[in-house]
Amino acid sequence: MSVAVAVPERVVRRRVDAERGLRGALLGLFALFLWVFLAWPMAQIVWRSLHDNRGAFIGLGNYVRYVSTPAIGVSITNSLGVASVAMAVTVALAFVYAYALTRARIAGRGLFRLVAMLPIFAPSLVSAIAFVYAFGNNGIVTRQTGFNVGIYGAKGIVLAEVFYCFPHAMLILMAALAAADARLYDAAAALGASRVKTFMTVTLPGVKYGLMSACFVVFTLVITDFGVPKVVGGKFSVMATEIYNQVIGQQNFTMGATVSVVLLIPAALACVIDRIVQRRQYALVSSSARPLAPGQGRLTNALLFGYCALVAAAILGIYAVIVGASLVTRWPYNFAPTLKHYRFDTIGGYTPLLNSVGVAALTAVVGTVITFAGAYLVEKSRTAAAGVLYMLALLPVAVPGMVLGLAYIFVFNAAGSVLNRLYGTLAILVISNLIHYFTVPFLTATTSLKQMDAEFENVSASLGVPFYRTFWRVTVPIALPSIVGISMYFFLNAMVTLSAVVFLVAPGTELAAVAVLLLDDAGESAQATAMSVLIIGIGLLARLVYWALLRGVTRRTQAWTTATQEPTSTA
Amino acid sequence: MADPRPPAVALEGVAKRFGGVIALRDVSLTVAEGEFVCFLGPSGCGKTTLLRIVAGLEPQNAGLVRMAGRDVSRLPPSQRNYGIVFQSYALFPNLTVARNVAYGLETRRLGRAGVEARVDALLDLVHLRPHKQRYPAQLSGGEQQRVALARALAPSPSLLLLDEPLSALDARVRLALRHEMKALQRRLGITTIMVTHDQEEALTMADRIVVMNHGVVEQIGTPADIYTEPSSLFVARFVGHMNLLPATAVQPGRARVGALTLRHRPAPGVGPGMAVTLGIRPEEVRVGAAARDLDNRLTARVTSVQFQGAFTRLGLRGLGDGGVALECDVAATALADLGVKEGAEVPVALAPDALRAFVEPPGTHA
Numbered sequence: 001m002s003v004a005v006a007v008p009e010r011v012v013r014r015r016v017d018a019e020r021g022l023r024g025a026l027l028g029l030f031a032l033f034l035w036v037f038l039a040w041p042m043a044q045i046v047w048r049s050l051h052d053n054r055g056a057f058i059g060l061g062n063y064v065r066y067v068s069t070p071a072i073g074v075s076i077t078n079s080l081g082v083a084s085v086a087m088a089v090t091v092a093l094a095f096v097y098a099y100a101l102t103r104a105r106i107a108g109r110g111l112f113r114l115v116a117m118l119p120i121f122a123p124s125l126v127s128a129i130a131f132v133y134a135f136g137n138n139g140i141v142t143r144q145t146g147f148n149v150g151i152y153g154a155k156g157i158v159l160a161e162v163f164y165c166f167p168h169a170m171l172i173l174m175a176a177l178a179a180a181d182a183r184l185y186d187a188a189a190a191l192g193a194s195r196v197k198t199f200m201t202v203t204l205p206g207v208k209y210g211l212m213s214a215c216f217v218v219f220t221l222v223i224t225d226f227g228v229p230k231v232v233g234g235k236f237s238v239m240a241t242e243i244y245n246q247v248i249g250q251q252n253f254t255m256g257a258t259v260s261v262v263l264l265i266p267a268a269l270a271c272v273i274d275r276i277v278q279r280r281q282y283a284l285v286s287s288s289a290r291p292l293a294p295g296q297g298r299l300t301n302a303l304l305f306g307y308c309a310l311v312a313a314a315i316l317g318i319y320a321v322i323v324g325a326s327l328v329t330r331w332p333y334n335f336a337p338t339l340k341h342y343r344f345d346t347i348g349g350y351t352p353l354l355n356s357v358g359v360a361a362l363t364a365v366v367g368t369v370i371t372f373a374g375a376y377l378v379e380k381s382r383t384a385a386a387g388v389l390y391m392l393a394l395l396p397v398a399v400p401g402m403v404l405g406l407a408y409i410f411v412f413n414a415a416g417s418v419l420n421r422l423y424g425t426l427a428i429l430v431i432s433n434l435i436h437y438f439t440v441p442f443l444t445a446t447t448s449l450k451q452m453d454a455e456f457e458n459v460s461a462s463l464g465v466p467f468y469r470t471f472w473r474v475t476v477p478i479a480l481p482s483i484v485g486i487s488m489y490f491f492l493n494a495m496v497t498l499s500a501v502v503f504l505v506a507p508g509t510e511l512a513a514v515a516v517l518l519l520d521d522a523g524e525s526a527q528a529t530a531m532s533v534l535i536i537g538i539g540l541l542a543r544l545v546y547w548a549l550l551r552g553v554t555r556r557t558q559a560w561t562t563a564t565q566e567p568t569s570t571a
Numbered sequence: 572m573a574d575p576r577p578p579a580v581a582l583e584g585v586a587k588r589f590g591g592v593i594a595l596r597d598v599s600l601t602v603a604e605g606e607f608v609c610f611l612g613p614s615g616c617g618k619t620t621l622l623r624i625v626a627g628l629e630p631q632n633a634g635l636v637r638m639a640g641r642d643v644s645r646l647p648p649s650q651r652n653y654g655i656v657f658q659s660y661a662l663f664p665n666l667t668v669a670r671n672v673a674y675g676l677e678t679r680r681l682g683r684a685g686v687e688a689r690v691d692a693l694l695d696l697v698h699l700r701p702h703k704q705r706y707p708a709q710l711s712g713g714e715q716q717r718v719a720l721a722r723a724l725a726p727s728p729s730l731l732l733l734d735e736p737l738s739a740l741d742a743r744v745r746l747a748l749r750h751e752m753k754a755l756q757r758r759l760g761i762t763t764i765m766v767t768h769d770q771e772e773a774l775t776m777a778d779r780i781v782v783m784n785h786g787v788v789e790q791i792g793t794p795a796d797i798y799t800e801p802s803s804l805f806v807a808r809f810v811g812h813m814n815l816l817p818a819t820a821v822q823p824g825r826a827r828v829g830a831l832t833l834r835h836r837p838a839p840g841v842g843p844g845m846a847v848t849l850g851i852r853p854e855e856v857r858v859g860a861a862a863r864d865l866d867n868r869l870t871a872r873v874t875s876v877q878f879q880g881a882f883t884r885l886g887l888r889g890l891g892d893g894g895v896a897l898e899c900d901v902a903a904t905a906l907a908d909l910g911v912k913e914g915a916e917v918p919v920a921l922a923p924d925a926l927r928a929f930v931e932p933p934g935t936h937a
């Protein structure tokens with residue numbers, strides 16, 4: 001009875017109206033942005049690594065030379081070694097700390113958490129400078145004890161990196177530990193399992209993905225970091241500093257590109273695995289899970305408290321050294337207080353700091369607009385093209401800053417290119433920050449968009465209201481907490497980043513973090529610490545503003561978000 | 572007497588596929604001005620897809636969509652002039668009830684006072700004026716549904732589309748809203764298409780029902796038509812309850828069920844020897860004294876007595892080998908006169924003009 005009518009594969013296309021055109025145009029702009037500032041530079045760096053310095057194609061010649069020249073090839077094993085050790089130490093230390101903060105009943109948990117977050121507000125090299133002040137040849141500890149630990153080299157890099165990566169690992173592990181299911185612990189207790197056994201069979205497996213994720217994140221942070229090895233590495237060469245040496249020291253751009261591509265591999269690999277692991281972690285959290293109340297034996301609590309106090313004291317100590325060194329006449333010979341280091345006379349005053357604040361603010365504003373609008377356009381237009389853009393937006397997290405910076409030199413410092421005009425401007429610094437830190441905000445925005453009813457746009461279309469109006473009146477207000485978070489993420493990172501911008505600053509566009517590096521390099525460590533103190537101060541201030549903003553937003557949105565809990569008859 | 576005006580909605584040969592899945596094939600139907608039409612069918616039959624094609628939210632692979640004679644097949648949703656209520660309501664959580672309802676009015680040149688007046692009028696219509704300043708999260712499910720309805724109606728669209736608007740509500744609220752929505756639709760005279768998988772909802776609310784199955788239209792008709800004259804076995808099973816008896820056609824108007832030969836309504840396309848299915852609704856089965864002098868009579872044993880409130884459902888089994896199983900509804904008032912209990916033997920009649928013959932053997936569309 002049923003007639004077999006063939007249904008064509010192609011759909012009847014909608015006529016293009018103004019709104020659809022606008023949507024397409026915006027998506028096109030977003031694609032263009034990602035193409036010019038991400039895909040094309042990355043392609044360039046690969047392309048250049050296959051050529052010699054005169055532009056002749058030599059295939060894998062550079063790579064062969066890289067691994068077979070001991071002087072530079074050693075940076076590969078050095079990088080991997082340092083990153084692995086720092087990863088193991090950081091995750092182990094952070095795990096105990098996170099465990100104490102989530103699972104034990106100890107006093108001052110809020111304070112401990114706050115102190116451990118401090119390293120996030122400083123460029124990575126600040127911790128290295130502090131270690132030099134403490135343990136360097138003229139360090140205060142070295143002078144007091146007469147014992148030189150030999151900070152320059154692998155030892156110093158690991159120490160400083162552990163300090164720098166600690167909060168990142170701690171946050172991931174705290175999240176994993178907080179997601180525990182109390183029912184499993186009840187079951188273990190009912191079966192008479194000992195504490196150690198419960199820890200091995202319940203606690204560890206429960207946070208296994210969190211542990212792995214923390215490992216990958218720390219590994220990536222260390223292997224891509226440039227500031228720390230630059231300051232305390234000495235003659236110990238790692239890949240990130242090798243790129244810098246090749247490009248800035250020897251003007252050997254193609255070898256710089258070659259090292260960059262090799263550095264991409266472990267960083268990208270770690271990111272991909274981390275994403276897979278994170279997806280598993282979500283699947284692990286059951287919706288019927290009962291949260292675990294913190295509580296441990298008395299002795300354990302005391303031990304954990306002691307541990308946290310020790311770690312927090314160490315972190316505070318590092319900061320104390322930085323603040324102290326910036327305020328005394330000449331560390332460690334003359335401790336008379338002075339503010340002269342805050343005059344920054346060798347670098348012409350406050351221009352770098354003001355530039356940094358300006359760039360960070362611009363990055364925050366423009367970055368928030370682009371990531372949120374981009375995520376919106378990609379999420380709402382379910383086409384194959386949008387899928388490609390989504391994948392592209394995930395790429396930056398795997399690109400080390402040094403690699404991005406060098407790629408930008410290739411693209412924006414090429415003679416005869418229109419893009420050349422961007423070189424040497426603050427705009428290029430803003431853009432490189434945007435791309436460098438693109439992925440996390442983009443995913444945050446996507447997640448918050450996915451939580452909204454997919455029919456909002458359809459309802460508006462049926463009411464004859466254009467999508468951009470609904471975007472502004474409904475989508476943005478609902479997502480405001482994430483939007484504030486995104487802008488803060490951009491701001492803080494832009495304040496402290498060094499690796500990408502170190503290749504891109506020019507006379508007049510110096511940045512504070514780069515100034516720290518240059519001052520330290522020039523032997524003006526006191527001014528470097530003064531600059532660090534200001535960077536940290538601005539970061540903390542921004543954090544305060546963020547809290548205030550978030551509270552304001554929460555108060556404004558409370559009316560419609562918590563309404564279900566309190567059905568009041570206001571009408 | 573043909574209506575000179577073109578139908579409010581006309582679909583011609585609409586087809587849709589999602590990759591390898593054919594969601595709709597060759598769907599044609601019309602909805603008259605002011606009519607309330609229900610798309611009814613089991614889950615996954617393509618009702619929502621069809622509604623979204625009418626709305627322009629999903630592009631069809633073939634076919635035309637006309638509204639009031641105008642071909643809108645290639646127009647975006649914003650140019651089709653309809654209001655829509657989704658199953659989730661999709662109310663804007665950050666806007667008050669009044670702002671939600673005003674949402675489609677603000678882009679029109681009505682002026683602040685004009686918008687206010689229209690919002691008040693609509694909130695009166697759905698009895699929500701006192702809740703004007705509340706946020707959606709402060710309303711019950713039924714109230715939210717009414718806000719969504721008011722918002723959809725605010726710009727005075729010529730067509731109202733509803734996708735399972737009542738399915739998220741509990742039974743009591745659903746029943747009340749059924750009547751309220753139907754009354755509202757009558758009062759406004761707005762052409763309405765509603766998707767539902769609840770046959771009772773369709774029977775009570777619709778002027779006409781479009782019964783769908785596996786992406787094709789099985790039957791279009793008034794609730795009474797659909798109920799009394801199901802055109803296929805699928806419709807007979809899906810709408811209401813029906814006794815189905817596997818049979819073999821013997822001659823026009825007669826079929827054999829086991830040892831019995833029964834007369835049935837004339838059915839086109841039935842030839843001698845064909846496997847057919849005879850169907851009769853439980854309330855059409857006559858028992859006891861009422862069956863005594865009728866045609867198509869048999870004797871059956873009462874196997875169960877189920878009290879159902881207004882009526883009682885009897886389970887019956889014809890005597891003899893391979894006796895047919897039947898269900899029969901007896902009105903509460905008639906039951907006392909009948910005086911049956913389990914195990915009793917009663918005469919049963921299947922009136923020939925109530926006994927329908929379907930060509931498909933039972934088991935298809937299972």
Ligand SMILES: Nc1ncnc2c1ncn2[C@@H]1O[C@H](COP(=O)(O)OP(=O)(O)OP(=O)(O)O)[C@@H](O)[C@H]1O
Nearest residue numbers: 589592594612613614615616617618619620621768
């Ligand atoms: N976006 C989509 N992608 C792929 N397949 C789809 C999509 N939407 C619907 N389908 C398929 O098309 C068919 C019809 O779906 P539709 O949602 O129209 O069913 P329905 O009749 O509304 O069902 P329900 O009562 O469950 O809502 C189903 O087989 C469904 O799986």
Ligand SMILES: [Mg+2]
Nearest residue numbers: 618619620766
């Ligand atoms: Mg549906």
